[in-house]
Amino acid sequence: MFDAMRKYAARFRTFPRGETTGGRERRPHNLFEAAAAYVAARAEDDQDGIDEAAAWVSPEALSFGVSELACRAVIALARERNESPRTVARDLLGLPAA
Template identity: 85%
Template sequence: MWGKVGASWGRVREVFRSGPGGGQEARGHNLFEAAAVYVSACAEDDQERIDEAAGWVSPEALSFGVSELACRAVIALARERDESPQTVARDLLGLPAA
């Protein structure tokens, strides 16, 4: 059983370390670096950098990295503003207070 778990974990790690090739070609960027470049490029409307960062890791890994970045950003802003993460997230999205 542990052999199957180890093999599955190895495949998951490869997805997060590699690009769309599914582990066949290791890239020089990790998912958090790709997410940081991708999000900052989106904020600056830089399509060339968006496309470049999107090619560094698989779409699944990029999605995970962007989600993690969003969580960390909301938490940091909430602490800075002394507000709840929910209040900050709704404010950033232009939603009415809950």
């Protein structure tokens, strides 16, 4: 299952735009790195970080990465709290119990 997700997600990767660091070309950021940086910057209210991470991949790829990060975070919290993912997701959003 994860292999299929990786193959699907790999289609969204961007390639370096000729940028160099110290005389060598930088490797491209993948959508999961972009999503992690984007969400962390949002949590810290860091607009420069948000803009930088958003530029690493296409908007569609970033959306997919953020969605995948949200799913994984909810699952991890649900396991930690010994609750259902639905209960945890609703709690995180401040919604009443279903």
